[in-house]
Amino acid sequence: MTQAIPSIAASTAEIGVHWHTPDRARQVHELKIELAELQPLVSAAVLTATAFRMRDHEALISALRLLVRCVRLVEQRRACA
Numbered sequence: 056m057t058q059a060i061p062s063i064a065a066s067t068a069e070i071g072v073h074w075h076t077p078d079r080a081r082q083v084h085e086l087k088i089e090l091a092e093l094q095p096l097v098s099a100a101v102l103t104a105t106a107f108r109m110r111d112h113e114a115l116i117s118a119l120r121l122l123v124r125c126v127r128l129v130e131q132r133r134a135c136a
Contacts, residue, residue, distance in 0.1 A: 092132065096125040 099122040106114035 093129065096122070096129055099125045 099118065103115065103118040103122050106118045
């Protein structure tokens, strides 16, 4: 795995892809912000799926409620943006 990263970096440099440009850094920064905003939603979805798979009715209802709250929050944030 550790050898794959330099290999990927070398092959992308050969075709003209440069990872350390200001534009690329800005894109990475924006994606990290978006990911941070979606983290609660992803966690709630994982909890919901886990409760479903475990057939835990009470946990499923609780996780679904949490998921609904997270979806509403994300939708409200995106509507304001």
